[in-house]
Amino acid sequence: MESIVVTHRAQLCQAAMKILGNRERADDVVHDTYLKIAEAGKAFDVKRPTAYVFQVVRNLALDRYRRQAFEAGLFAIEEEGAGVPASTGTPEALEISRQELGLMAEALDALPRRTRCAFELYRSGGYTQRQIAQQLGVSTTLVNFMIREALDHCRIALDRQ
Known part of the structure; x- marks a missing residue:
């Protein structure tokens, strides 16, 4: 089955790229597919090895896509925080806060x-x-x-x- 990955590398990359939208990530998925198949060796008998290899690529690409979407929700791009005002606030806001604090104390x-x-x-x-x-x-x-x-x-x- 490793030979199928080598022979159909371009088509496998294209299939992964349709899911991921990025050529480098698609290449990574195909490489991961090769490693996964090589590790499995001949532990099991597959009736349609080409279809199996394409399915492995598809599954790994979907896993990678889901992980990227999850991480994108967790981690903001550094530049996105550049426009956020400092937590200390403006001098006017600080003065308003001081006045409100004085009113609360009174x-x-x-x-x-x-x-x-x-x-x-x-x-x-x-x-x-x-x-x-x-x-x-x-x-x-x-x-x-x-x-x-x-x-x-x-x-x-x-x-x-």
């Missing part, structure tokens, strides 16, 4: 101490509502209400701006 300071504490533990401390309830000596339902009250209070403060 809004939290206006809340009752226990409500502010529950909100800060939940949002910044990563505590669960059950842990906060135990720490403050209240029910989890009350903690839920306090967190919602703090969120609403902060939203209203930002909307006023």
Whole structure:
């Protein structure tokens, strides 16, 4: 069967190129086909060896095409990231963020101490509502209400701006 790969190399490359759209990758697939067939040796009897070799090329080309499509979705081309703005933002955006942060701090300071504490533990401390309830000596339902009250209070403060 190795002789079939050598004899029909041009047709095999053409078949792989129809799937992959690239001559070099098609040559790689034909080479991989040769290696695969050579490794198998005469371990099995094939009734139509030419058709079998073409099917191996087709399967390997499809595998390569699927792998390329998968990798293209995972890895972005380096130049694609060149137009992305820096995460630090513009000076205007930084100033707006500072102003909003100041408004949030003022809004939290206006809340009752226990409500502010529950909100800060939940949002910044990563505590669960059950842990906060135990720490403050209240029910989890009350903690839920306090967190919602703090969120609403902060939203209203930002909307006023």
